[in-house]
Amino acid sequence: MSAHPVEELLRIRDLSVTFSTRDSTVRAVDRVSFDVRPGEVVGLVGESGCGKSVTSLSILGLHERPAAQVTGSIRLAERELVGATPAQLREVRGNRVSMIFQDPLTSLNPYLRVEEQLAEVLDLHLQLRGQPARTRMLEILAQVGIPGEERLRAYPHQLSGGMRQRICIAMALLCSPELLIADEPTTMLDVTIQAQILDLLRSLRKQRNMSILFITHDLGVVSEICDRVIVMYAGRIVEQARTAEVLQAPLHPYTEALLQSTPRVDVPGGGTLHPIGGLPPRLSAEKLQECAFVARCPRAREGCKNGEPALSDAGGERLRRCIVPVAEMEATRS
């Protein structure tokens, strides 16, 4: 990394999201802090229910109050987003921060032509109408690899899954956002289309110097696109490091376990898959008395039950939330 201090685009500090239901409170995100720099692709990784999506939705202020209480700070460049008014949020959404979703089948309005859906966004944020809007739409479609005008006239049901995801990306990019949040954008696509979409995101990021917050549970995808990885477990960050470091030398047993449960085709014999036994803990608002992963951790020991480990510096830009010595983890890497 460069020696100069880098201005962050997105700066999240102590973000907690608590949902109150009639009979319980659930803390889905617990004191999460991280940054996304301009032009950087950050992967947010973890199994289902670990708080990835909740974190990303808080950036766009999409939690319903009073059911969800969001505390902490989310700054987009100079602007604070926690506690922003609906009008301020609308100004940011689609314009400076965009999002693409997992399922391209359901994230387009079935009753509107592609053209109508794109035009609406241009009209809202850039006040672009008529011929200039059309030119811009064709330009952006060409960028996401959809040539020709006839696709503009199409309804979503007339397009393939990969094509629809490209339309979603095009729609998200119309206003040249500084940050793109991609919530498992390739999970519902088959492998070849997945590779195409990742290629597309990579080249778009290079062209536009756009930051991407990439949410996924697929470490294979992470290795292809992310600069840095944040591993979440039970609403907390358990490890944070550059992609290559995390994938080659994980410093948290959970990351290690995630890697071992990922199928690999590049290892002769395919390697053996090791599923992680058990389930994540219930996420309550109370302070944990032990490490959140202790019940499922193959490296668990006495000390793990004495309060939750703090997120500590592990050298370089690495952070980890574990008391097992780094040397021990490195010595016994399988």
Next chain:
Amino acid sequence: MTKSPLQQALQRLARNRVAVLGAVLLALIIFGCVLGPILFKLDPQLTQPALRNQPPSVRFWFGTDGLGRDLLARVLVGGRTSLLVGLAATAVSVIVGVAYGAIAGFYGGKIDEAMMRLVDFMYGLPYMFLVILIMLMFSETARGDMLPVFLALGLVQWLTMARIVRGQVLALRRQEFVLAAELLGFSDARLLLRHVLPNVLGVIMVYATLMVPSVIILESFLSFLGLGVALSWGQLVSDGIAVINPIRSYWWILLWPSAFLGTTLVSLNFLGDGLRDALDPKGKP
């Protein structure tokens, strides 16, 4: 040229013979009721004491009633009332019900809770009593005016519409494309009008089509009870039943209005069913 989902649905509707039959019959009846009295210069109120209770003939196609009034004229003019009441009261209830249900479903939570409890409460009231009450309230100021009928029937019928729309909107609100639209920065009004409601349009159309006959029959029922304000099919059926007796039956006085009423109701139901099938092709085997 690619077709919108709505255009495709209409094409499917056009292939449904029963629905087309319903639409054609309905068109004929509407055409007849609207233009018939003008073309034939018919007067439904002209009494001809010398021509009382005439059976159908070349001069009086449908016969005459006990006061010598031309039954054809009365059935056609009465049809205007019945159809107008059906359409207008349905329009009232669609507007009120859709707006109410959409807002409740869209905002959910406490707003939804409060709004839907009011609907539940109104469901609990005996609707006939409510209709009679509303009509009595207006009858002093607007005698002979049909507005109170529209309002009374519309205000009773909107409840079910509100519930249906609310349920649909509630489900759609959490669909990804609505979420996606919200994340693109659209205002609530825009989300609701452009992204949510068009997707409920099919259901609204089907339900409105099926609501028209139920309003017509409700109005006929009111007229039958003597609570109607104008000449309508219900009133004519009531007249017809009054003259049915074992000694001499003037069957035509009952037959024509009943036939028109029945045909209209059946046609509307055919059309409504056809629309439902056309808009939801998956629901059909």
